[in-house]
Structures are given as structure tokens and as C-alpha cells.
Amino acid sequence: MTDSRDAVNLIPVPAKIKIEYCVQCGWLLRAGWMAQELLSTFGDKIGELALVPSSGGVFRVSVGDGIVWSRENNGGFPSAAELKRLVRDRVAPDMPLGHVDEKTEGS
Secondary structure, three states: OOOOOOHHHOOOOOEEEEEEEEOOOOOHHHHHHHHHHHHHHHHHHEEEEEEEEEOOOOEEEEEOOEEEEEHHHHOOOOOHHHHHHHHHHHHOOOOOOOHHHHHHHHO
16 A cells, blocks of 8 residues: 555654643633544544643644644644544554545545
């Protein structure tokens, strides 16, 4: 199977994930919801998931040392499905995501 992903981008499992969110913006609930979605989907593939209070409009998701989503760079917030795909591609690239994958195949 040929894969366009660079093997260097793969993260050792269990992965360390960090969600930084702006406290002043009131994004704790969004960060918590995203954390819940990731933990429910990836289970024991995640060894640690940290919610990190920040400021200045920050909403950033990191897997290992790499940023997979930044509100500043990507614009806005990821959907849960989009974030799951981004994390899956770094942590468990062969893991099927069911209906999340089906939506991207038809688009």
C-alpha cells in the first residue's frame, strides 16, 4: 500500500495530546468536548490528553511535538470529524473511522 504520509510524522503510541484554549474567550467547553471526542475514539492509543489554559484567542491541538490544528493558521475551529482524521493520521493511520471516513470519500 502506498501512503502519501511521511513516516516521520507518526507519533509513538500511546500518544500525548495537548489542547490549548483561550480562557478569556470561554473556549473551555469546546476544548473539553474535543478532548472527550478524541478519548472516546482512540481509547488506549492516547496515553495523555491535557487541557492547557491560554489566552489571546488561542485554540491549538498538538499531537506529540507537532501541531495538527491551530485556529490562527487554519482559521476557526475543526469539526470533531476533521480533528479525528488529523489525530488518526498521526497516531493510528490504518484505523478506520467509520462514518467519518465515509463522509470524506463522497466529498
